[in-house]
Amino acid sequence: MYEGKYPHKRYRITLDFLKKHISTSESILDLGVENPFSEIMKSEGFKVENTQGEDLDLNFESVTNTQAEVVTAFEIFEHLVAPFNVLREIKSKKIVVSIPMRLWFSAAYKSKTDPWDRHYHEFEDWQFDWLLEKAGWKILDSAKWTNPTKKIGFRPLLRYFTNRYYIVYAERV
Secondary structure, eight states: OOOTTOHHHHHHHHHHHHHOOTTSSSSEEEEESSSSHHHHHHTTTTTEOOOOOOOOOOHHHHSSSSSEEEEESSSSSGOOOOOHHHHOOOOSSEEEEEEEEEETTSOOOOSSOOTTSBBSSOOOOHHHHHHHHTTTEEEEEEEEEOOOOOSSSSSHHTTOOOOOOEEEEEEEE
16 A cells, blocks of 8 residues: 555554544544554554445445444545535544645646545645535644655655645534
């Protein structure tokens, strides 16, 4: 999945933020198929169920039929054409969601081999906040962080100073 580039920093910060707001006694529906981070959540004592790879732009059953108290979505909404629709349909009272932020010096991401691994949206924090609020969520906490690389060059240098990830904890209004 990560081709030798396991995102240690992102996973550590995401897990700390999740632990800050969600108890291991609360059940979680994690949007997206099982992945290394959903396995980390389970190993930390969280009760996690994943969606099955359905197209969340068109099929909302997983979020409307779940009994989970919390929905998580880590780097999912940038892949959707219409994330507003699934956000509006979530019945759980709490969400913890993160996105990679738009980098003004980098083009939108598009995998050459995987049609699911494309970014339709490149959000700025204010855009994502607006999306959540319009879909009926009240943001109670958020955080941003950088993602430096070990490459040499102007763009890698900018990654030391430009926030790359944004995470939000919100509750249904």
